[in-house]
Amino acid sequence: MLKNFLIIAWRSMSRQKMYTAINIGGFALGLATCMLIFLFIRHELSHDRAYLHGNRIYRLYNHFTKDGGSWTSMPASVASIVKADYPEVELSARLIPFNWFKAGSNLFRREEQTENTFEEGFAYADQNLLQILEIPMVYGNPLHALDRPNTVVISKSKADKYFPGEDPVGRTIVLNDERKTPYTIGGVMQDFPITSHLHFDFLITLQDVEFWPGEQTSWCCWNYDVYLRLRPGADPRVLEPKFASMRDKHLLGYMKEVGDQSLEDVRKHHHFSLQPIGNIYLGADVNDSLKHGDMRYVWLFGAVACFILALACINFINLSTARSANRAKEVGLRKVVGSMRIHLVKQFLMESVVYSLLSFALALLLVWVALPSFNALAGRTLAMPWTAWWLSPLMFGCALLTGIAAGIYPSFYLSAFKPIDVLKGGISRSGRSAGLRNGLVVFQFTTSLVLIIGTFIIYRQMSYMLHTKIGFSKDQVVMIQGTNTLTDEGLKTLKDEITTLSGVQHVTTGNYLPVAGSHRDQNSFWKEGRNKIDKGVSAQRWFVDPDYLAAMDMKLLQGRNFDKQIASDSQAVIINQAMARELGLQEPLGERIQNWETFTVIGVVEDFHFESMKSKISPLCMTLGSGGSVMAVKTQTADMQSMLQAIQTKWDVVMPNQPFRYTFLDESYAKLYEDVQRMGSVFASFAVLAIIVACLGLFALSSFMVEQRSKEISIRLVLGASFNTILRLLTQSFVRLVLISFVLAAPLAWYLMHRWLDDYSYRIELTWDVFALAGTAALAIALLTISYQSIKAALANPATRLRSE
DSSP states (O other): OHHHHHHHHHHHHHHOHHHHHHHHHHHHHHHHHHHHHHHHHHHHHTTTOOOTTGGGEEEEEEEETTTTEEEOOBOTTHHHHHHHHOTTEEEEEEEEOSOOGGGGTOEEEETTOOOOEEOOOEEEEOTHHHHHTTOOEEESOTTTTTSSTTEEEEEHHHHHHHSTTSOOTTOEEEETTOTTSOEEEEEEEOOOOTTSSOOOSEEEEOTTOOSSTTTTTOSSOOOBEEEEEEOTTOOHHHHHHHTHHHIIIIIHHHHHHHTOTTHHHHHHHEEEEEEEGGGSTTOTTSBOSSOOOOHHHHHHHHHHHHHHHHHHHHHHHHHHHHTHHHHHHHHHHHHHTTOOHHHHHHHHHHHHHHHHHHHHHHHHHHHHHHHHHHHHHHTOOOOOOTTOTTHHHHHHHHHHHHHHHHHHHHHHHHTTOOHHHHHTTOSOTTOTTHHHHHHHHHHHHHHHHHHHHHHHHHHHHHHHHHHSOOSSOOTTEEEEEOGGGSOHHHHHHHHHHHHTSTTEEEEEEESOOSSTTOOOOEEEEEETTOTTTSOOEEEEEEEEOTTHHHHHTOOEEEEOOOOTTSGGGGGEEEEEHHHHHHHTOSSOTTOEEESSSEEEEEEEEOOOOOSOTTSOOOOEEEEEOOOOSEEEEEEOOSOHHHHHHHHHHHHHHHOTTSOOOEEEHHHHHHGGGHHHHHHHHHHHHHHHHHHHHHHHHHHHHHHHHHHHTHHHHHHHHHTTOOHHHHHHHHHHHHHHHHHHHHHHHHHHHHHHHHHHHTTOSSOOOOOHHHHHHHHHHHHHHHHHHHHHHHHHHHHSOHHHHHTTO
16 A cells, blocks of 8 residues: 555656645755754754763852843952852862953964964963863873963864874973963863863963962952852752852952942842853853853744744645645545545655655755855854764654645645545635635745845844944054064054054054954942942943054044143043943043042043944043054055055064964954844845745746636637736736735734844834835745746637637
């Protein structure tokens, strides 16, 4: 019986080649999309899941219930306090995962070499971090690799690069050309897996490190992430409330000592909490300096996968029911000769499963071809687990279930025809399921329209963020990296030499720039003398030189710029409008403000965006400084390549043993939105695939509709119907369905995209033209899809089709 079912299924598929191709192609395209989304979701959810003691590893974070803010930075002493005061904690360790002193400069060389190499992936870490994160070691003792001063652990890939074929433990390296403080390699670790929330190649020891006097014991500055491993059986929900004693004793004690007026707020609302390590990567609600995924995209793309799979299944249902008249006589004759309905159901389900199996095979091929491009688009390193034992059973099971799900309605519908009605010609050529087919087409185009509208709005928001006025000029600004290794004299020489180049307008040096990856320094400020009365204003403090405002083309609204010739400017600040508002400075010029120093306001700069537009512009003050790891060169030239060569020539004279590295300010600014842009591109790709799947079904459906009405069209042509009349007759029902889809999709898309835009403090408005453009695009696509068959039918010779009547 099974063999008979397969033979009949194959014959049916062979007779309807276009139907078969569209069914298999549409199914395969939808399934391939779902597979890519499955790989993406699997990758996002698999982060930090392979630890042996993963259920006992946590990261400590701060949670402020008053405003819902959460962040990970801690004072230096927190790790030792929790280990000493809370017996539930088995191990604790600190990590500084952002650019900081030597970890922020990234110049590396073997001691015996003179040429420096730029590297990324530096961090400071305690010895215990190796045990807590179960970092496997290739060389060296994991219990002692970082327990001595001036040691560093490097990754296997870097060991292979700089010490090929040898064990580098005990070898000496130099960081940032500081010959007086070389580092000893204490161990070589395996590279962090791609599914880790951490990705570092160099871990510098924190043993005996003190960045400034008292830094290791003071609660003034919060720069460390703290990781914990709890003892077996310890309950984090029981431990978290106990951290209140650490807050009361140490944090509130420090605030009382300095007279901080936020003390009562902190007592009521500040809590130390524990974040499971498996939740860190997708835990975007906890603020840190790491790169994160977004759980919203996991849910969104999961929903898109379900909808696209539904679209593919709907195509099969629509085409199967549309062909009901073609299969009616077959059903009637089979019943007359004794076939039972259950056999017919099995026959049609078998056809559906065969379609599904062939589609799955084609989908796997499409995934193999498309995966490199998808990885480039999504910024991921996904791989199809071809060798996994579960892949084949999973694919076969999914193919079986999908085939049954798509074929269950057509099989029961087709098998229900009564032989006497069929053989008398009582089955309508349009089929009894026109209402269902129309409803499914509406669902397809409603889904497609929501995706199209979403794509338009995402791209419009991205364009707004990248091209709107941001308060500074990011065009033609070259950022030269690594200038912190220069002496003061060398830095001045390089700056003076570059300033003399034709086309160079301004040159500034520093660590603080309004782009991704730049330094940040959060402080609390008060009006002078109000630090024990008012709550502090949290603000950024940036060190800049007198050329900074000009190089960034920032607008000074009040006051003047810094002047090194004025001695008092060492205690002067330029603030932005947001800081003037927060401090309540009606007339800011001449006002005195303080943190641990006291400053005089000499200028107010127009607010500018130095973080993502998801957040409002926060208070910022700039103080006079010099040096830094970046030299920003504002240029005005039509030949940027020649300009770069001229700058490099100057660089090579001053720093012959250090590679010339540069980036552009506008490119670094765009990195603030890199992930959102990538996800927008992925979303747009899925929208295109969804509309293709829908249109494949619409094309086949229109073809069958034209075929079923071919004699009616021929008679109308004989009676004098015009080309336009026939075209309108064949397209108006589909146009009506697309318009209904638009009416349903517009409010749904408006609601969903309004929720998405709520994440941005600076955002576009949802205007009618986006919806009109999407509706017009969908209507045009639908008309193009069905016009071929309609035009072909309207131009056909009626005699050809009426000859047999």
